[in-house]
Amino acid sequence: MKLLLLLALLSGGEGVSDRSVAGRVGGSVTLTCRYDMKDHKPLSVCWNRGDIPLRKCDNELIATDGLSVREDSRRSSRYQLLGRLDRGDVSLTILKVTEWDAGRYGCRVDIPGWFNDEKHHFDLTVDSDPQTTTSVTSETSTLQTTVTHTAGHMNATETVPTSSFSSIIRCVMFGLLVLVTAGGVVVLVRKWMRLHKV
Template structure:
């Protein structure tokens, strides 16, 4: 069973959501990343192993606003409707190598407006 922690920070220009997930090796995990298409319009999104200054670092997948344009591995799957602002990262069989940071970044128009959702994934060795 996954455990989750949450910290949300917001400034006048940018916002960041920080979460922690703990899962057993071999279980699945879903890391959520969503934004309001109604409020912001279709935006580019990326999932990476960390958030960089301007985009994701160690890109796992990215969209152009209308669909997924690249994905590094079939190990990762996606849930949700990209056209509705949903790009949840699903890892169906988590391994110890999946431990670490993950970041979803939504490219919101304007300076320093991007939405960032950062996860620390901890994978516990199975019995």
């Protein structure tokens, strides 16, 4: 009993947080992990698949030595740390998400001292519907493309018109200019005909 109480007190010293994150097959998802650079120098960080153990990462996906990724730690090129490491942003981005990526992940920030490490756990769910690009064709061949934004921990998708929309605007404006010009020419021709009594 005393041993369990001691273990609970010791493990309670580490900061632990849990979050749920959603991703989609074929897209990318970012698991946000940051530490405060004001309080610390650049710190070592490791990302673990599954729960974070008592020490280090036992199922390491990728890790840093403080300011750069340790290439010997990268399990796959699909795992990227795209944030500013020099500002404490050690968020993990998983590219080309598959159904097998669903599950538990952990970010461990190695803070010097006993039981000071920050632990952040993420439970990733993956939607099996693949991300698709939407195309809409009309008489003027207007195309639409899908743009993916990473908002917090989840990808959001919206449809945005491509530059062909501005081409349509230009065509309409040109058509209006032609009509106005043609109308002006007709007025001038009528005046000329009246003056010359044609």
